[in-house]
Amino acid sequence: MIFPLLRLELRQNVLSAASVAIAFFITLPIARLVSAATGLETAKALEAILSAWILIGLPLAAALIGASAGARAASSSAREREALLPVSPARRAGVSLGAAALLFLMCALLVFGTARLSISGLFTYEHGPLSNWGSDFWEGIPTSPLLHFAALDILFGSWLLAYLIGHGLAGGLLGLLLSLSTAAAIVCGYGLEMIYRESWNVSPFIPHAVSLAGFAVLAKLAVVFPNVSRRERGMRLRPLLFIPSLLAGPVVSWSLVGHVYTGLIQNFQDAEPSTAFTYQSLSEDAEASPASLAAQGKEILFHTARGGVLLASKDGLHPLIEEERAGLLDLLSGPYNILHLNNSFRDENGRLWFERYSLFYLEIWRVDSQKATRLWRSDGLYWLRIARLARRLLITRPGVGPKGPSYSLLDQYIRLGKKAPIITDIAAALDDGRKSPLLARIDCKGTCLRRKDGKSWRLPGKALSRESAFPHWAGGRPAYLIPYQRSNGKDAAALCLENGRVETIWSLRSTKTDFNNRFYALPDGTLYAYEPGDSIGIVDADGRFAGSLNFSPHRGKRKGQPDLVYRDGGSSWLVWDDDLLKIGPDGSMKAVHRLPGPRYDIRTMRDGVIVNTHSGLHFVDWTGKARRLGRLGV
Amino acid sequence: MNALSFSGIVKSFGARRVLDGAAGHAKAGRVVGLLGRNGEGKTTLLKILLDLLEPEAGQVEVLGLRPDGSGKIRQHVGYVPEKPAFHPFMTAGEVLSLRARLFERWDAGRAESLCRRLGLDLTTQIASASKGTLGKLAWVCATAHDPALLLLDEPTSGLDVLVREEVLSGLVAELGEEGKTVLVTSHRMDEFAGLLDEVWVMAQGRLAGCWPVEELREQACVVSGRPKEGSSMPEISQAVALPQEGPLRAWAILDRRVKERLLGSNVLESIQVESLPLERAFTCLLTLYGGQIQ
Numbered sequence: 006m007i008f009p010l011l012r013l014e015l016r017q018n019v020l021s022a023a024s025v026a027i028a029f030f031i032t033l034p035i036a037r038l039v040s041a042a043t044g045l046e047t048a049k050a051l052e053a054i055l056s057a058w059i060l061i062g063l064p065l066a067a068a069l070i071g072a073s074a075g076a077r078a079a080s081s082s083a084r085e086r087e088a089l090l091p092v093s094p095a096r097r098a099g100v101s102l103g104a105a106a107l108l109f110l111m112c113a114l115l116v117f118g119t120a121r122l123s124i125s126g127l128f129t130y131e132h133g134p135l136s137n138w139g140s141d142f143w144e145g146i147p148t149s150p151l152l153h154f155a156a157l158d159i160l161f162g163s164w165l166l167a168y169l170i171g172h173g174l175a176g177g178l179l180g181l182l183l184s185l186s187t188a189a190a191i192v193c194g195y196g197l198e199m200i201y202r203e204s205w206n207v208s209p210f211i212p213h214a215v216s217l218a219g220f221a222v223l224a225k226l227a228v229v230f231p232n233v234s235r236r237e238r239g240m241r242l243r244p245l246l247f248i249p250s251l252l253a254g255p256v257v258s259w260s261l262v263g264h265v266y267t268g269l270i271q272n273f274q275d276a277e278p279s280t281a282f283t284y285q286s287l288s289e290d291a292e293a294s295p296a297s298l299a300a301q302g303k304e305i306l307f308h309t310a311r312g313g314v315l316l317a318s319k320d321g322l323h324p325l326i327e328e329e330r331a332g333l334l335d336l337l338s339g340p341y342n343i344l345h346l347n348n349s350f351r352d353e354n355g356r357l358w359f360e361r362y363s364l365f366y367l368e369i370w371r372v373d374s375q376k377a378t379r380l381w382r383s384d385g386l387y388w389l390r391i392a393r394l395a396r397r398l399l400i401t402r403p404g405v406g407p408k409g410p411s412y413s414l415l416d417q418y419i420r421l422g423k424k425a426p427i428i429t430d431i432a433a434a435l436d437d438g439r440k441s442p443l444l445a446r447i448d449c450k451g452t453c454l455r456r457k458d459g460k461s462w463r464l465p466g467k468a469l470s471r472e473s474a475f476p477h478w479a480g481g482r483p484a485y486l487i488p489y490q491r492s493n494g495k496d497a498a499a500l501c502l503e504n505g506r507v508e509t510i511w512s513l514r515s516t517k518t519d520f521n522n523r524f525y526a527l528p529d530g531t532l533y534a535y536e537p538g539d540s541i542g543i544v545d546a547d548g549r550f551a552g553s554l555n556f557s558p559h560r561g562k563r564k565g566q567p568d569l570v571y572r573d574g575g576s577s578w579l580v581w582d583d584d585l586l587k588i589g590p591d592g593s594m595k596a597v598h599r600l601p602g603p604r605y606d607i608r609t610m611r612d613g614v615i616v617n618t619h620s621g622l623h624f625v626d627w628t629g630k631a632r633r634l635g636r637l638g639v
Numbered sequence: 640m641n642a643l644s645f646s647g648i649v650k651s652f653g654a655r656r657v658l659d660g661a662a663g664h665a666k667a668g669r670v671v672g673l674l675g676r677n678g679e680g681k682t683t684l685l686k687i688l689l690d691l692l693e694p695e696a697g698q699v700e701v702l703g704l705r706p707d708g709s710g711k712i713r714q715h716v717g718y719v720p721e722k723p724a725f726h727p728f729m730t731a732g733e734v735l736s737l738r739a740r741l742f743e744r745w746d747a748g749r750a751e752s753l754c755r756r757l758g759l760d761l762t763t764q765i766a767s768a769s770k771g772t773l774g775k776l777a778w779v780c781a782t783a784h785d786p787a788l789l790l791l792d793e794p795t796s797g798l799d800v801l802v803r804e805e806v807l808s809g810l811v812a813e814l815g816e817e818g819k820t821v822l823v824t825s826h827r828m829d830e831f832a833g834l835l836d837e838v839w840v841m842a843q844g845r846l847a848g849c850w851p852v853e854e855l856r857e858q859a860c861v862v863s864g865r866p867k868e869g870s871s872m873p874e875i876s877q878a879v880a881l882p883q884e885g886p887l888r889a890w891a892i893l894d895r896r897v898k899e900r901l902l903g904s905n906v907l908e909s910i911q912v913e914s915l916p917l918e919r920a921f922t923c924l925l926t927l928y929g930g931q932i933q
Contacts, residue, residue: 006740006741008740009737009740009741010741013726013737016726016728017726017728082724085722085724086724086725086726088691089689089691089713089718089720089780090710090713090737090738090741091710091711091713091714091741091742091743092710092741093708093709093710094708094710095708096710234708
């Protein structure tokens with residue numbers, strides 16, 4: 006009984022689908038115009054048009070087909086013609102909706118077929134114009150089912166509203182609006198989740214949104230079809246029932262977004278400066294220079310959530326920049342950037358750069374190259390917003406260059422009311438750092454290290470890498486660690502000191518040590534690196550190899566590797582898991598101090614360590630005495 | 640056994656209550672005429688019986704089925720609407736073909752035979768079909784699935800004289816003979832006079848009266864006479880005073896007992912009693928139940 010009705014509905018609604026198909030074929034030749042206007046290849050322009058059809062045209066087609074079918078089903082003429090058939094009104098309405106869906110799918114097949122998508126691509130969007138859309142934004146999101154779901158939701162909503170209102174245009178527009186509102190909520194919610202899930206425990210949004218949106222569709226079906234029957238049989242509609250069901254999708258989705266949003270706001274308020282120490286310096290041990298704050302027993306901490314900045318020392322926390330209450334805009338732009346400190350670096354002048362804002366821009370139309378075609382692309386560097394107050398506070402630090410100029414800790418370019426410059430190419434910015442006068446290069450033979458000022462060191466062997474070398478700091482002076490190969494084929498490292506001396510370290514070790522970029526610096530200039538076999542190789546502050554510290558006897562139940570945090574009189578202090586260990590010169594355990602709590606992060610200072618725990622920031626000196634520094638904003 | 644019965648039917652459109660407690664029943668095989676003035680709810684009642692409209696209150700049973708919105712009742716009921724409507728993009732043949740797939744008891748042979756009898760061209764495009772062609776098609780659609788109950792709403796509207804004759808003397812009569820129950824409304828009920836078993840009169844949203852046609856045929860009469868001097872005219876209920884000029888008075892009387900009461904009251908002289916034609920009796924019925932004489 007369904008098929009005759011379906012055939013009837015298809016005949017009655019074929020006009021709207023045919024108009025979509027005709028519009029589709031009319032727009033294809035526009036590719037040539039787009040090509041001429043943009044310089045894109047015609048094939049690429051065609052792909053752009055097909056992309057537009059998939060993303061914009063088909064949703065509009067869904068609204069058109071759904072609304073015209075709904076309005077027709079609601080018309081008095083249709084009821085007069087079909088009411089006498091031995092079929093329930095709800096079934097006739099259902100068949101009308103099904104026919105509209107079928108016609109829409111035929112239009113979709115036409116578009117996908119022209120785009121030469123495979124059948125699997127039809128459901129996965131892995132081929133054709135959308136294949137380049139695999140940006141990080143969509144990672145983990147069931148894109149294709151959501152797009153299909155959205156299109157069908159538009160179709161359903163448009164049909165329903167046109168049917169209830171009895172007007173195709175109004176129903177189509179309202180249906181489109183409701184569905185797009187739901188879709189926008191899901192995208193927003195997912196965006197929030199994607200941005201913040203690495204930092205906070207954000208409950209997965211998509212499964213909730215999709216399941217609740219699906220529930221909303223079922224609610225529509227459950228409420229509306231009995232109303233369809235009532236309407237057809239001359240009974241009064243029940244707006245109190247079907248209006249909420251129509252609004253269920255957007256309301257539920259936006260409520261979820263609100264839930265995520267308020268949760269994030271709460272997170273902002275509660276958050277510790279948990280990733281306060283994660284910035285990287287271009288020169289790994291820049292902070293080991295005598296000019297560094299760490300060497301002075303101070304450290305800059307950033308509140309990763311609320312944007313506050315404070316100066317930490319054993320005496321306590323001193324706010325430099327007030328935290329900001331998170332608002333909607335901060336949620337969408339601010340904290341995200343503070344969280345992503347991985348792109349931060351300290352340049353050769355000691356200035357701290359890091360990604361403040363990521364610019365998002367939409368690149369729908371560029372389908373001409375794989376690298377360019379990403380829906381959302383993060384680009385650009387802003388100066389950190391903390392510079393606003395830093396310029397007032399005039400925080401300065403001594404220069405790190407040989408000529409001893411002073412540099413602002415933060416940006417000297419930003420002035421009150423002047424917008425920060427945007428650096429769009431971090432690689433170029435890093436290259437700027439490579440103009441440092443302290444930068445040294447290996448000569449072409451690989452046996453000589455030469456600095457810009459003409460100072461050079463002859464290496465005891467051939468350097469393992471021709472990469473430029475930034476100075477480490479030993480005893481307060483620049484020093485260069487250059488891995489090289491000895492004549493016996495084994496690796497060693499040459500420490501090139503400012504006085505011209507070249508020390509060979511780790512030369513006696515038979516196993517290969519990965520020197521490159523694996524040296525860690527302590528505020529006093531001590532360098533260390535992890536060696537194979539649970540040991541730490543140490544170069545003391547004077548630039549002499551101080552031997553290896555084997556930490557395996559003290560492992561117990563501890564996991565991972567310890568951090569070397571201090572050296573004094575041959576003894577070493579390690580932070581390992583939640584303990585501060587003191588190891589004597591003979592390798593025996595001298596003391597174990599429990600840290601104030603499970604640590605998120607740790608920062609080595611001159612007089613102790615700052616430990617970031619759930620309960621706040623604590624300063625722990627080398628005797629294990631702990632003092633709570635407080636919390637940002639408390 | 641009742642082919643249809645209903646009681647307490649209430650149905651409103653907006654603030655206007657069209658049916659207000661309508662109740663009635665028709666035995667199987669009866670041909671019933673439904674009389675009523677415009678807007679009295681005849682079509683509404685038919686649509687409720689067809690399960691096209693849902694009453695706000697009341698009980699309905701048609702051929703042992705209760706209307707539930709499923710449309711099952713229409714499998715067993717034929718309906719000829721006043722204004723037949725079909726999809727304009729179809730031909731008459733396609734209209735029948737669609738119904739053949741939807742009605743479980745559709746008899747293609749019967750449909751073909753009806754088309755021949757009515758002179759219906761199946762290739763006629765609905766969009767360009769005349770009112771008469773649509774009427775014929777409606778008749779075929781209403782009867783080809785062998786319905787046990789036929790609801791006819793102005794069924795001869797638009798049909799030419801020959802076809803109307805074929806419908807009345809042929810189709811409806813045959814249906815009656817086949818034992819089908821027929822409920823017909825028409826502003827020209829006299830056309831069906833020879834076919835009807837009873838007439839129902841609708842007034843003020845109710846079934847105000849139910850008259851066996853045979854009784855009407857036998858008992859309906861016009862009584863006229865001159866009132867005797869000095870006698871006062873009695874109140875005569877169940878009689879319709881006919882407009883008269885001069886001293887003569889006349890009443891259309893549908894019930895033998897009313898006639899006898901009038902004659903027995905001895906207030907008239909020069910009395911004449913004439914039988915009342917059935918078509919005039921229908922008019923009197925309408926007047927009797929709340930309207931003015933037509």
